[in-house]
């Protein structure tokens with residue numbers, strides 16, 4: 453029996469604050485309201501057939517690097533009330549890790565990723581589309597620090613990748629997708645985050661009777 457579900461998409465450039473916003477939303481949702489959280493990054497195509505050097509040169513910011521059709525299938529399964537087995541991505545080796553993570557169906561499906569608003573079929577699955585915005589220099593600094601800390605990268609790795617693929621693909625695919633969003637959040641302004649929270653709370657309440665306290 454299908455359950456009423458609200459699907460929220462959170463897009464934005466690398467380092468913009470998508471994960472930060474998603475985690476803030478979890479904290480603000482009533483504890484009884486659980487969330488099925490899907491990250492587009494989990495759906496990168498496996499590169500284990502390539503050498504480590506070749507994998508590192510891959511363009512991870514082009515839509516073809518992701519198995520978006522599987523993400524769409526998973527959203528549709530969750531909407532039907534079926535659990536899904538989500539692949540796990542290893543950012544250090546650029547490969548799909550062994551094993552999957554089971555995600556169970558909940559009233560809210562939260563989908564996050566740089567490219568989720570650039571795919572028309574994926575957009576059709578989303579009830580509310582949010583784009584988190586921040587200036588390129590701020591995003592680069594945040595990404596540099598996160599990739600050194602959490603993704604096993606060097607400063608040279610991050611800067612080379614940023615210049616060769618991240619920045620051009622951002623301009624080609626990510627930034628234009630901003631104009632598909634229902635809500636654009638300015639992550640340099642805390643008030644903008646608060647307003648976005650109010651908009652989402654209002655939507656969840658009217659469409660699905662889900663309570664979310666933003667204060």
Ligand SMILES: Nc1ncnc2c1ncn2[C@@H]1O[C@H](COP(=O)(O)OP(=O)(O)O)[C@@H](O)[C@H]1O
Pocket residue numbers: 464465466467468469470471472473594595598639640
């Ligand atoms: N408004 C903010 N002010 C300062 N640091 C932030 C802010 N938003 C996010 N960050 C930090 O920037 C880094 C990248 O944020 P994250 O949410 O992971 O971005 P994304 O998911 O869009 O790549 C994280 O270390 C996070 O703590």
Ligand SMILES: Nc1ccn([C@@H]2O[C@H](COP(=O)(O)O)[C@@H](O)[C@H]2O)c(=O)n1
Pocket residue numbers: 465466467470493496512513542543544545546547565566595618
């Ligand atoms: N093996 C990989 C896979 C992806 N990336 C980068 O991740 C970025 C998206 O994640 P955010 O959390 O920053 O939104 C994307 O820009 C890819 O370049 C990677 O470096 N290695």
